[in-house]
Amino acid sequence: MFPDSDIARNFQCGKDKIAYIIKWGIAEFVKKELISKVTGPFILMFDESLNRASKKKQLDLHVRYWDGGQVQSRYLGSQFLGHATANDLLKEVKECAGNLDLSKLLSFSMDGPNVNLKFFDLFQAEYADLYGGSRLISVGSCGLHTLHNAFKSGFSAWNLDKLLRAFHTIFNNVPARREDYIKTTKSTRFPLAFCGHRWLENLPVVERALEIWPYMLLYTNAVRTKELPHPGTASFDVIEDAQKDPLALPKLQFFRSVAQLFDPFLKKYQTEEPVMPYLGKDLAELIKSLMRRFVKREVLQDITTVQLTNLDLEKETLMAMHSVDIGLGAEEALKGTPFSSSLMLCCPGNAGMKTSSCSSQCKKGSISSCTASSASHTQSFGTFAKNYLYCLMGRRLWREGSLSIKRSRQRTCRRKHWSHKGSFAITLPYMGALQRCHLLRSYLNL
Template sequence: MFPDSEIAKQFTCGEKKSAYLSVFGIAEHFMQLLKKSVSGSGLYVVLFDESLNSKMQEKQMDIHLRFWNNDTNKVDSRYLTSEFLGHATADDMISHFTHSVLEISMYGPNVNWKFLKLLQEKLKQEHNSNLINFGSCSLHIVHNSFKSGAEVTGWNISSFLSGLYYLFKDSPARREDFTKVTGCSMLPLKFVSHRWLENVPVCERAILLWDKIVTYVKAVERKQVSKPTCKSYQAVLESVQDTCFVAKLTFFKMIALQLQPFLSQYQSNKPMVVFLFEDLVMLIRSLMRRFIKSEKLEQLNEETLEKLDVTNKDFHVTYSKVEVGFSSEKALSPVRMVSAKEESIQKFKKVLNVLLNAKRVDEMDCDVLLDQYLQFLESIPMFGSEKFSNFDKSTDSAD
């Protein structure tokens, strides 16, 4: 521990004494240094978050400080202390903060908004000062926006990814059946519902295993292996029956990958707020560019962008020009259709039923549409044919 001193090498200390020296000796010293640095900066930012401490059965509110360090000439973020609370209402938390505060950093639930309001009122009354309000946590807003968008599609991707994991979790029999019928020992990854954008590897694993999953489900339905009776299998079965589910998964992954860099960049102790507005505008524009007409986007500046009515169909590009991503387009490849004509025909009939139930097509037109689809399949060039040599998948399209 002290290689430079023969005397210090003989030093020994028990566990409790070491803890005592750390808490009441070293910790106090560093606390005084921190207070001195914060006092020298004048203003500081308070960051806090509360969660259940399962061991103490109390709510633990960790408090950090962010301030300008005059010694290092840079912004520092340092842990200050933890408060343990029974109730964590805005009134309970307000007593733990002082007046030399520039900003409060929080993730934005209703209790924290009320706390901010109370703190603003207290600072105004006692010190005639205000906090800078940058709004709620941008990370949570982007994350929850992605979650809401995924849910409103009705694709049930979360049910599938979660069900796929729990279908084989703690079930040696199902794992053995899966390996037996597919010859694959790779298994799905766990889907975390409160961390949607961190589930890209989960989605990628599901796409990688998709053909194996379909093989397993078919074996179950043919009674070649035991049929699971859990809800997880039902969720997987419904997704497998969806002819476009792979395309949906790849689109889900593509949007998540588009948002991930923003979350990674701003989940940092560095002062990033000066770049926040510009980066959010670029992120929103890149998402809108997938389905909004380019001429309409060019007319919008930073102030009018958020006021655009994205539900107005006059601003939308045609369906064929919607940017769904390379992988999603590949999942809908015409080559895949012609390689399994009978299966494609059955899938197209299901599509017609969906359109018919949604009243998007007339029943009298279904036979005509089916016949046109059959002619379309016959016209798609096969591998090795002369026609196929002129078909460029990167530029040519089925329509």
């Protein structure tokens, strides 16, 4: 490697020595060089996760600054913690970033646990004392986490996560079962793994599930007719139950349809590029895209961003049930669905709508459903679609920054049937100040 130097050619170094050189030699030099480059305004970014080797929580700190005409994001250091209270985070962050000129710190970038928000308040108070009342820019926590949680809260009522997990689990690391599947279906396409903490990343998972649905029917039929051995697993039972549900395909299609709306937004904002100035406009457009599915067109025709946040989603502004857009795929799947008066679907949402009969709902192109204990509480598939989209857009916005919510809600419980009555007045002085708008967790909170 070093033909021109006898010293370099004969140099030997074990793992302990090279680790020592990197930690106390190269790393210190690189860190000092990085700190010398951070001469202007900068942002600190941090996240914590479990370090399985040390059995401690590892807090990684990155710094984002302007250098050479562009934004740079560099690793600054790591701290290891046992307890991770807000005061613990404050101490460790100050220790790791102690050599930076904190008077030029603009803000923190972080995710959204309450401990992080408490940390920011503590740091904000100390920062004001040290620098004459100056305050950091509050951009909130990670809005992408909230998008994922809002999406999850609606679809978890259908247990689609269990179905998608079962699809993957039944063939995962089971060579014999995979061979049986391939021989029976003549397909080598297998389900993808479901991600439970990032639901909007599951668009490819749902698309694959829809693609192989006919093959899964062939496989389960072969098991029923004893052409193949019975797996005898909970995953197979979940798949069998789903195949008995005539609404299984419409549910998956509706999942895909809504996820496709979010996908461009997530791809744009999961980036290292400085895109914060465009967040307000794009978030407003995302909200409009969802609202167009269940809010009357004339209501959204020339609506401004401020008017959008103050829009009262009442009966007068909503589409008729048969006009709600649940996606072309879901509508096509519904056309081939066998209807019957005994069809039951537990849909979360406002369970106060009564319909005359199942047949009258079928004529409208929707599915009538009722709970097992009361036939008077019926609800169409379109109703759930509207309720889910409604909850996703405006029923519960997280209070942050200049966003304030006045809410009054009455909840009455009769056995297991819930009815919700409430008025929501959402005020927002100006959208540009809303750097991180938490979309809601869910209104369907049964």
